[in-house]
Amino acid sequence: MTFLDIRNLYAGIGEKEILKGLSLKINAGEVHAVMGPNGAGKSTLSNVIAGNPAYRVSQGDITFKDKDLLAMTPDMRANEGVFLAFQHPTELPGVSTALFLKTALNAKRKYLGEKELDAVQYMKRLKLRSLALKVTDEMLKRPVNVGFSGGEKKKMETFQMAFLEPDFCILDEMDSGLDVDSLKVVADGINVLRSNTRSFLLITHHHLLLDYIQPDFVHILVNGRIVKSGDRSLALQVEEKGYEEYK
Ligand SMILES: Nc1ncnc2c1ncn2[C@@H]1O[C@H](COP(=O)(O)OP(=O)(O)OP(=O)(O)O)[C@@H](O)[C@H]1O
Numbered sequence: 351m352t353f354l355d356i357r358n359l360y361a362g363i364g365e366k367e368i369l370k371g372l373s374l375k376i377n378a379g380e381v382h383a384v385m386g387p388n389g390a391g392k393s394t395l396s397n398v399i400a401g402n403p404a405y406r407v408s409q410g411d412i413t414f415k416d417k418d419l420l421a422m423t424p425d426m427r428a429n430e431g432v433f434l435a436f437q438h439p440t441e442l443p444g445v446s447t448a449l450f451l452k453t454a455l456n457a458k459r460k461y462l463g464e465k466e467l468d469a470v471q472y473m474k475r476l477k478l479r480s481l482a483l484k485v486t487d488e489m490l491k492r493p494v495n496v497g498f499s500g501g502e503k504k505k506m507e508t509f510q511m512a513f514l515e516p517d518f519c520i521l522d523e524m525d526s527g528l529d530v531d532s533l534k535v536v537a538d539g540i541n542v543l544r545s546n547t548r549s550f551l552l553i554t555h556h557h558l559l560l561d562y563i564q565p566d567f568v569h570i571l572v573n574g575r576i577v578k579s580g581d582r583s584l585a586l587q588v589e590e591k592g593y594e595e596y597k
């Protein structure tokens with residue numbers, strides 16, 4: 351079974367073509383990092399995988415665990431195990447994080463034909479993950495992301511991911527806005543999720559994140575395509591030399 355296979359993907363918004371023939375294969379258990387200049391199409395890629403309806407796909411295909419991902423609605427993709435931690439997390443006034451996560455988890459369990467978690471199991475899981483990511487009870491009671499600082503929003507995205515335990519975790523600039531201590535906490539929270547059945551796509555501009563979460567592969571995305579792939583040393587090269595040679 352191929353975990354994720356993106357073949358010759360062309361996608362954009364309205365008339366604008368942003369991804370121009372992007373291919374990427376991710377096996378189960380692998381961590382892939384994507385780096386690239388501003389506007390290259392990194393967030394577009396993550397949105398297209400998650401199924402944001404604002405983006406149109408004009409060519410190519412994506413299979414996830416051998417199923418046609420592009421044929422699925424965004425909620426089906428989430429239930430199948432795709433999770434996107436947004437570069438710019440959205441606020442959901444009126445919905446507490448605790449309730450939001452319970453609803454999301456039970457919807458997924460229902461989809462998979464599993465029993466809903468009872469209150470005790472739910473609280474246990476919430477405590478385990480919130481303690482690990484230093485998310486307070488007060489934060490859990492507040493409406494999702496409302497009034498949270500930039501860094502707190504990023505931390506909450508990762509916490510949501512850790513709680514839902516998805517198979518494929520896409521983190522779009524998770525490290526932006528986090529202070530050094532929070533970055534360490536969040537990276538540790540991600541590292542404990544690493545397993546041979548779960549894969550990660552980390553979008554970042556900085557090699558520091560990749561010191562904490564060591565990727566198996568690093569890809570450079572420029573102008574809608576992956577122009578170079580390598581190991582972690584590629585991240586350091588980019589930080590030293592920039593993207594000029596790839597443009
Ligand atoms: N709604 C839109 N209308 C027009 N252009 C758009 C729209 N959304 C995105 N774009 C353009 O698509 C390009 C790719 O955007 P994207 O957000 O994927 O870049 P990125 O690689 O994530 O950049 P960054 O590193 O700054 O986050 C950008 O040039 C952006 O301006």
Ligand SMILES: [Mg+2]
Pocket residue numbers: 392393394437522
């Ligand atoms: Mg982006």
